[in-house]
Amino acid sequence: MLIDRLIEKIRELHSPIVVGLDPRLEQIPAAFKEPYYQTDGKTPATAAKIILTWGKEIIDQVCDLVPAVKPQIAMYEQFGAPGIDCYIQTVGYAKSKGLVVIGDIKRGDIASTAAAYSDGHLGKVEVDGETHPGFDADFITVNPYMGYDSIQPYIDNCKRYEKGIFALVKTSNPNSFQIQDIIAPDGRPVHRHVGELVSKWGEELIGKSGFSSVGAVVGATHPQEAEVLREQMPHTFFLVPGYGAQGAAAKDLRGVFNKDGIGGIINSSRGITGAYALERYKKDYDQAAFAKAARAAVLDMRADLEAVL
């Protein structure tokens, strides 16, 4: 079961950390981009080349420290076809370095459409009887607003290809309360009901670790909700955004983990890949050393998290 492999890697590396790859051009050092612009001009295709090489340099520096990376497809998709090609290559490169890849795609649609997303992102793509590799992420994130039939095609491919998903339950952003915290008649907010559904959807994919390959996205910016959900969903592994740039600190993560210190993987994107520009790292790393600064930031994050594990 994929979730067992992820948890094993977390244990081996003492590192419940996923490095978010959210390539924003304005956060990539100018000196790194300039040679590409000079040769190929400031086009979307050039941007795709830049973020591919950028991602590889980050991956090279963190692949022995963390179990997983999480490329955010929006940052690639905006550059059109070359961007998608770059996303697929980034997924492949990360896997070739032994990393588990969580494709942050947050898709959600009716069953027949979800099947196309599921085959494209997790499974294989069929062209009238001939099968071809898809994007081949290990996990993807999905949006559960439409209910089980919109999720089932992903679960089918999780079983078939040993993959996993993380469904949004309680997201890290400021306005997540608007829908996710509406109180149901039993006094529990919508996100706990969603959590209950997600637990149920994952029942057939529970591995030796006791956790399911159907996980939940639970924001670190809501520590109390996370604690309640951890108790409610003992077999559901959490993908936790919100640490670092979005404002949550290590102390906010206590509730994510069970008494064995297992239960979630914490994402940091800008806090790691943009570390070179932070006061803390600036003095030791110049712009050209952005990937080395990312490595230093991962080591610091690991130390920071140790306090709550």
Next chain:
Amino acid sequence: MLIDRLIEKIRELHSPIVVGLDPRLEQIPAAFKEPYYQTDGKTPATAAKIILTWGKEIIDQVCDLVPAVKPQIAMYEQFGAPGIDCYIQTVGYAKSKGLVVIGDIKRGDIASTAAAYSDGHLGKVEVDGETHPGFDADFITVNPYMGYDSIQPYIDNCKRYEKGIFALVKTSNPNSFQIQDIIAPDGRPVHRHVGELVSKWGEELIGKSGFSSVGAVVGATHPQEAEVLREQMPHTFFLVPGYGAQGAAAKDLRGVFNKDGIGGIINSSRGITGAYALERYKKDYDQAAFAKAARAAVLDMRADLEAVL
């Protein structure tokens, strides 16, 4: 305001119909695909070529009858970079034929990520100071589960580039009740609360028609809910899936429209593009005439809807 243009076209053509472009290879006639396979093999790139030409043939046959088409990006995206390129070309071709294009992408993510989707799909893409065209759909569908800050970047581009969005409120699929129908303390289900939010988000984008360029997705498979939402959201235009292949009939659509017969645009995908294979059209159209059969199905749908307008 974009919504005014859409409503004007609906009135001109007496046709509140959007043709859904959901290219599934198994629903495209074998004789149409075979020449491509023989030349280029059964690859994702070939599939992309096929669905591009297929879409153009459909568009040619329906562009004088309907105001809009709705390409479903999942069907393109699964074929990787060539698929995305084909999606962008399909959007462009439909616009060149005077159609309003609703990109069915159902994206939803935190603000900084939503900005990348918004620039890519509705706005312009910036590469360090140089701007490039994005995918340039007119409307896109979005998922509201994360709340306002996840939607605002789309609204910003709606204002800036005269675009629009349709946010999921009550979806057409069987399990939509699981989250969308949870009852809140005031006795109203979650989807009505979402409807209220969507109305509010659209307040600044209400055009001369009295409707906003921020619309709602409301499934025809839930006629009672649609009627209640129509009353609750008088300024919100509905994108209505579920007619035809998903099971809803014209009588289920009454509640979608206000007393002037305005209020929504009804999607049909397989019922139109797959008409050639239906008993009703088989005798008059062979496989090679699939696009002409689609045209006939649009005319029949228009007649069918007249009864409730």
